[in-house]
Amino acid sequence: MPSGTSRSIEPPFLPSSPCTSELERQTELAAARQDLYERGALSESEVRAGKRALAAAQKDVEDTRRDMAAADRMMGEARMADVARARPLARGQYEEMAGLVRFAGVAEWSLAVDTPKLQRFFQNAFGRALPISAFGQTALHDRMGFDHRNAVDVALHPDSPEGRALMTFLRTSGIPFIAAWGTVPGQTSGAHIHVGQPSPRFVARR
Numbered sequence: 001m002p003s004g005t006s007r008s009i010e011p012p013f014l015p016s017s018p019c020t021s022e023l024e025r026q027t028e029l030a031a032a033r034q035d036l037y038e039r040g041a042l043s044e045s046e047v048r049a050g051k052r053a054l055a056a057a058q059k060d061v062e063d064t065r066r067d068m069a070a071a072d073r074m075m076g077e078a079r080m081a082d083v084a085r086a087r088p089l090a091r092g093q094y095e096e097m098a099g100l101v102r103f104a105g106v107a108e109w110s111l112a113v114d115t116p117k118l119q120r121f122f123q124n125a126f127g128r129a130l131p132i133s134a135f136g137q138t139a140l141h142d143r144m145g146f147d148h149r150n151a152v153d154v155a156l157h158p159d160s161p162e163g164r165a166l167m168t169f170l171r172t173s174g175i176p177f178i179a180a181w182g183t184v185p186g187q188t189s190g191a192h193i194h195v196g197q198p199s200p201r202f203v204a205r206r
């Protein structure tokens, strides 16, 4: 057995997204350009062009983050639909387990009529607007083949105090909902609260 051989442990390979590295590159370039400008080696218009490139890189990163969060929530929607299909609840049944809370409320839930009630409750309780990430059918739900016409998604972590308060309100109002989230710490996994009946899949069109 060879001993004393020092072997460095490779850090896990963490690819940074192309957009993030482009932003880093543009941030460094902007600092370099500013320096050159102060030394008189670069014109003002060249500095301005650099600032535009930096702003574009920042916007790309923000767009990418938003797209990734939306894709993440869609994965959450798919998981919730799978649970609902595999193990449907009885009318009025409530279920809570690690990473999953759902309620087959029997109230006549209507997206148009009842969403304002949720918004009022949340505004009064927390002093800010209910963070709705999807109201009724969206293009992403279309693409996933989900019937989301009478459902609303709320971008609250179900296990946060705000998420818990909303779910308690829904339950006491008899409004059906489902919330599933990853139980791995630090993993976001598209956690949100889907209010309304679980989304059935549209029949695939041929």
Ligand SMILES: [Zn+2]
Pocket: 077, 134, 148, 151, 152, 153, 193, 194, 195, 199
């Ligand atoms: Zn939903």
